[in-house]
Amino acid sequence: MKRKKIIFISIFIILVILFVVLLTNVLGIFFNKSNCENVYLDFASKNENTIFSINKIVLFSNCNAKNKNAVASNFTIENLYQYTDIAIFLNNNSQDNNLENTLKSVKLENLQYVEKPSIGSQKLAYKNLTSFAESVIPEDNIFEKDLNFSISSNDSEDLTTPTLYNNCANPIVLSYINENIKNDYTITDTSSPITYDGSLLKKCGVLLNSLQCKISFDIIITNNLDQEFKCTVYIEPPLENEDKSLYDGALTLTQNCNYNFIRYK
Numbered sequence: 001m002k003r004k005k006i007i008f009i010s011i012f013i014i015l016v017i018l019f020v021v022l023l024t025n026v027l028g029i030f031f032n033k034s035n036c037e038n039v040y041l042d043f044a045s046k047n048e049n050t051i052f053s054i055n056k057i058v059l060f061s062n063c064n065a066k067n068k069n070a071v072a073s074n075f076t077i078e079n080l081y082q083y084t085d086i087a088i089f090l091n092n093n094s095q096d097n098n099l100e101n102t103l104k105s106v107k108l109e110n111l112q113y114v115e116k117p118s119i120g121s122q123k124l125a126y127k128n129l130t131s132f133a134e135s136v137i138p139e140d141n142i143f144e145k146d147l148n149f150s151i152s153s154n155d156s157e158d159l160t161t162p163t164l165y166n167n168c169a170n171p172i173v174l175s176y177i178n179e180n181i182k183n184d185y186t187i188t189d190t191s192s193p194i195t196y197d198g199s200l201l202k203k204c205g206v207l208l209n210s211l212q213c214k215i216s217f218d219i220i221i222t223n224n225l226d227q228e229f230k231c232t233v234y235i236e237p238p239l240e241n242e243d244k245s246l247y248d249g250a251l252t253l254t255q256n257c258n259y260n261f262i263r264y265k
Contacts, residue, residue: 054259080182084237198246229261
């Protein structure tokens with residue numbers, strides 16, 4: 001009888017332990033599911049309407065050289081570079097300027113070179129809108145870890161430093177530069193005119209596929225309700241389109257896109 005009693009108690013204890021473990025797992029699954037549902041519902045409620053988006057990006061690609069030295073039968077260049085100016089148009093999806101759809105702060109971060117050119121040295125920098133599509137290499141406001149924009153309500157603000165109007169009236173303008181593609185390179189064929197554009201790449205024997213690049217970065221927006229939004233943008237500097245390549249000169253590409261900012265706070 002004593003042995004049977006011990007066996008019974010042992011089985012009872014094991015069953016109780018199994019029940020407690022099972023109950024703990026079931027409750028854990030229930031609460032995790034409930035928490036996940038709450039997170040999803042909260043996310044959905046925050047993003048029921050699109051407050052900020054990007055519907056257009058304009059890209060201008062060209063080429064130039066910093067120093068040029070000509071003699072009777074040849075032409076030598078220093079620092080052959082290719083650049084792409086980028087205009088990213090923010091859309092606040094409203095005709096009215098209120099606290100929800102006006103900018104309080106804008107920051108770029110998490111710059112990634114998803115694909116890097118096989119030649120040259122690359123950088124990305126803020127560029128003044130008035131210099132868009134001009135062969136001007138920005139030396140300041142280099143985008144490495146992050147790039148912060150000042151926000152202004154003055155429609156005649158100086159744009160020499162990173163500045164955006166709070167109603168999204170002006171685009172985010174950046175310049176991608178790939179420098180030192182060729183240095184101390186002599187062009188011996190001077191039978192045809194030398195122009196300082198993409199045709200220099202062909203004269204210097206630079207293959208377009210060696211310049212292929214793809215970059216990505218995050219745009220972080222805080223509006224005047226202190227709500228925070230995020231969008232990851234991917235940029236590929238154009239080297240050719242359907243009927244033209246950079247060898248033919250400059251390229252301009254307008255991308256109609258659909259980047260929506262996700263509100264996460």
